[in-house]
Amino acid sequence: xxxxxxxxxxxxxxxxxxxxxxxxxxxxxxxxxxxxxxxxxxxxxxxxxxxxxxxxxxxxxxxxxxxxxxxxxxxxxxxxxxxxxxxxxxxxxxxxxxxxxxxxxxxxxxxxxxxxxxxxxxxxxxxxxxxxxxxxxxxxxxxxxxxxxxxxxxxxxxxxxxxxxxxxxxxxxxxxxxxxxxxxxxxxxxxxxxxxxxxxxxxxxxxxxxxxxxxxxxxxxxxxxxxxxxxxxxxxxxxxxxxxxxxxxxxxxxxxxxxxxxxxxxxxxxxxxxxxxxxxxxxxxxxxxxxxxxxxxxxxxxxxxxxxxxxxxxxxxxxxxxxxxxxxxxxxxxxxxxxxxxxxxxxxxxxxxxxxxxxxxxxxxxxxxxxxxxxxxxxxxxxxxxxxxxxxxxxxxxxxxxxxxxxxxxxxxxxxxxxxxxxxxxxxxxxxxxxxxxxxxxxxxxxxxxxxxxxxxxxxxxxxxxxxxxxx
Amino acid sequence: xxxxxxxxxxxxxxxxxxxxxxxxxxxxxxxxxxxxxxxxxxxxxxxxxxxxxxxxxxxxxxxxxxxxxxxxxxxxxxxxxxxxxxxxxxxxxxxxxxxxxxxxxxxxxxxxxxxxxxxxxxxxxxxxxxxxxxxxxxxxxxxxxxxxxxxxxxxxxxxxxxxxxxxxxxxxxxxxxxxxxxxxxxxxxxxxxxxx
Numbered sequence: 001x002x003x004x005x006x007x008x009x010x011x012x013x014x015x016x017x018x019x020x021x022x023x024x025x026x027x028x029x030x031x032x033x034x035x036x037x038x039x040x041x042x043x044x045x046x047x048x049x050x051x052x053x054x055x056x057x058x059x060x061x062x063x064x065x066x067x068x069x070x071x072x073x074x075x076x077x078x079x080x081x082x083x084x085x086x087x088x089x090x091x092x093x094x095x096x097x098x099x100x101x102x103x104x105x106x107x108x109x110x111x112x113x114x115x116x117x118x119x120x121x122x123x124x125x126x127x128x129x130x131x132x133x134x135x136x137x138x139x140x141x142x143x144x145x146x147x148x149x150x151x152x153x154x155x156x157x158x159x160x161x162x163x164x165x166x167x168x169x170x171x172x173x174x175x176x177x178x179x180x181x182x183x184x185x186x187x188x189x190x191x192x193x194x195x196x197x198x199x200x201x202x203x204x205x206x207x208x209x210x211x212x213x214x215x216x217x218x219x220x221x222x223x224x225x226x227x228x229x230x231x232x233x234x235x236x237x238x239x240x241x242x243x244x245x246x247x248x249x250x251x252x253x254x255x256x257x258x259x260x261x262x263x264x265x266x267x268x269x270x271x272x273x274x275x276x277x278x279x280x281x282x283x284x285x286x287x288x289x290x291x292x293x294x295x296x297x298x299x300x301x302x303x304x305x306x307x308x309x310x311x312x313x314x315x316x317x318x319x320x321x322x323x324x325x326x327x328x329x330x331x332x333x334x335x336x337x338x339x340x341x342x343x344x345x346x347x348x349x350x351x352x353x354x355x356x357x358x359x360x361x362x363x364x365x366x367x368x369x370x371x372x373x374x375x376x377x378x379x380x381x382x383x384x385x386x387x388x389x390x391x392x393x394x395x396x397x398x399x400x401x402x403x404x405x406x407x408x409x410x411x412x413x414x415x416x417x418x419x420x421x422x423x424x425x426x427x428x429x430x431x432x433x434x435x436x437x438x439x440x441x442x443x444x445x446x447x448x449x450x451x452x453x454x455x456x457x458x459x460x461x462x463x464x465x466x467x468x469x470x471x472x
Numbered sequence: 473x474x475x476x477x478x479x480x481x482x483x484x485x486x487x488x489x490x491x492x493x494x495x496x497x498x499x500x501x502x503x504x505x506x507x508x509x510x511x512x513x514x515x516x517x518x519x520x521x522x523x524x525x526x527x528x529x530x531x532x533x534x535x536x537x538x539x540x541x542x543x544x545x546x547x548x549x550x551x552x553x554x555x556x557x558x559x560x561x562x563x564x565x566x567x568x569x570x571x572x573x574x575x576x577x578x579x580x581x582x583x584x585x586x587x588x589x590x591x592x593x594x595x596x597x598x599x600x601x602x603x604x605x606x607x608x609x610x611x612x613x614x615x616x617x618x619x620x621x622x623x624x625x626x627x628x629x630x631x632x633x634x635x636x637x638x639x640x641x642x643x644x645x646x647x648x649x650x651x652x653x654x655x656x657x658x659x660x661x662x663x664x665x666x667x668x
Contacts, residue, residue, distance in 0.1 A: 016652070016655050016656055016659040017652055017655050021633060022633055022634060022637070023633075023634045023648070024632070024634055026649065026652055026655065026656070028656070028659055028660075037503050037504070037556075038555070038556065038557070040506035040507075041506070041507065041508045041557075044506075044507075045646075049646075051650075054656075065503075066504055081501075081504075082504060084504040084505065085504045087504075087506065088504045088505075088506055091506050133555060133557075134554070134555055135553065135554045135555040135579060137555075149554075149555035149579055150555060150579070150582075151555055151556075151557035151579060151582060151583035151586065152508075152557040152583075153557060153583065153586040153587070153645075153646075154582070154586075156646065157645070157646055157649055160646065160649070160650065161646075161649040161650060161652075161653070161656060162656065162660075163649055163652075163656055165634070165645055165648065165649065167632060169578075199491055199549060199552060200491075200548070200549040200552065200575055200577070203549075203575070203577065203578055204578060233549070233552065233577060233578070235578055235579060296491075297490075297491045297493075297552075314488070314489075315489060315490040315491065315547070318489060408500045409500055409501065410500045410501060410503060410504065417523060427493070427495070427553060427554075429493045429495040429496065429553060430495070430496060430518075431495060431496070431499060431518050432495045432500070435518060435523060436523065
């Protein structure tokens with residue numbers, strides 16, 4: 001018997017009708033996550049065809065993209081960016097009520113960014129297939145689940161049939177050997193990988209992240225890593241489940257009642273020795289230092305201590321014209337206007353702790369706006385219980401309500417034209433965080449250090465000033 | 473559900489940049505819609521309008537020389553970024569029926585195929601030549617899998633066979649899935665008996 005990869009096993013378990021030359025496989029979906037932006041047109045198709053939602057019990061909804069991160073006003077109304085944003089939120093509430101779908105909506109203590117709350121509640125589990133009308137669905141692959149983003153037409157397919165038509169992608173293993181140095185994070189690892197393989201290096205492949213530096217990551221770190229798989233063009237990013245995974249999931253609300261049986265099954269999932277991959281990439285984890293992006297594509301990433309590389313490509317010149325980074329000058333001389341710490345990439349408790357460790361006892365530089373947006377209500381509560389909100393507020397940063405916020409800028413949280421934003425999100429595309437905004441992607445500690453310095457800064461130059469609180 | 477796509481002959485609009493992402497194709501602030509209609513007005517919005525909302529004179533999409541051109545030729549890794557189907561909706565509503573590149577992002581490609589917008593991936597050399605010929609007439613024959621421009625350019629391309637058939641016949645893939653409800657039902661029953 002040929003050795004199988006984690007991806008092979010996940011795929012094989014979910015084939016309802018095998019792939020042929022003429023048709024893709026019919027693949028069963030165990031968990032369908034929906035949100036307000038990419039679902040309304042899918043529900044409309046169901047209504048046009050008079051089709052029910054086949055498995056409302058396997059469909060879970062939240063509100064995150066269009067929702068304000070500012071509290072309701074004195075009139076009790078949330079400050080929506082536009083009337084249309086509010087209408088979109090109302091539409092999801094109506095659609096979920098009509099079809100009997102569980103919604104973690106406004107006021108629900110479990111609400112948050114879709115890719116944060118799935119794992120948090122234990123809905124995300126090893127061995128599952130998970131889809132969502134959002135490209136960062138790859139995040140859930142951190143648990144050894146086959147998870148990928150889909151379009152709205154496919155959201156309709158899954159609502160109607162609980163299945164999706166898919167050709168099996170090729171497989172690629174990205175091995176990060178060695179040990180990540182102190183001061184480097186999973187985000188730095190993700191950016192280093194994308195810089196090496198390119199923004200389309202994973203296109204057509206399901207990625208499996210392996211190697212000692214990956215195994216040493218916490219679940220939060222693994223989620224950050226898999227989240228960014230799509231920025232290398234790969235719809236799927238995977239990390240094999242192990243003791244770290246099981247310990248993180250154990251005791252969460254929605255994990256299987258028969259925990260021992262589930263774990264016994266999950267332990268059979270990891271890639272077997274000798275399994276074949278269509279492509280391999282290898283990195284030395286020990287060489288990964290804090291990274292930033294300097295261009296308008298996530299693969300334009302380099303160590304924070306570097307400077308703009310010389311170029312003769314039109315694309316890079318176009319990016320340089322937009323970013324306005326001075327050639328041959330260190331990145332750390334670039335003045336920063338705004339800092340955003342949040343998003344499905346880096347809004348978890350560990351990320352907030354990393355940012356707080358830098359900000360504790362220091363102040364955000366004059367003229368810099370720093371926005372800290374927890375990924376979920378649960379993270380907001382946990383962070384506040386630890387006093388992290390006080391650290392941020394004392395430093396002069398803003399502490400907001402959970403949501404996607406400045407990562408996509410749909411809810412009104414955006415920068416002003418020309419501003420340089422150091423952001424822990426996932427995309428530095430032109431205009432993504434507001435028209436004319438220049439985005440620099442970084443990890444939470446680098447973003448926090450840049451807020452304090454007022455320019456792009458290396459977090460290793462900002463060691464913790466106080467002992468961190470004991471984490472239970 | 474849409475017009476069958478067999479052959480298309482049209483002039484091109486050329487956008488040479490690599491990595492044209494979905495935020496360029498349709499900025500996120502236009503995603504609060506609950507309909508799929510009318511997004512063409514916002515296609516490439518920030519490339520076509522300045523900060524005050526006035527049309528840009530240098531817009532690569534709006535000159536009279538591009539009027540009625542239904543083929544977009546774009547740099548490599550076109551459509552990278554988000555899964556928003558609003559991107560192909562916007563391009564189709566703007567009037568495009570095909571996108572030609574050396575390399576088109578997976579989710580965009582999958583979404584485009586479901587909306588009668590043909591993604592055409594051709595070899596890098598031919599692609600480079602097309603990028604230098606903005607406005608020129610191209611013929612795309614889906615059935616044959618061939619793109620031609622003038623007498624000197626011919627490139628083959630493949631489209632996933634199922635999606636190709638759906639496009640040629642104007643079929644919607646949802647019907648294929650709903651026809652397999654029995655298989656889906658028995659998969660669910662088997663799994664309940666022996667949880668994976």
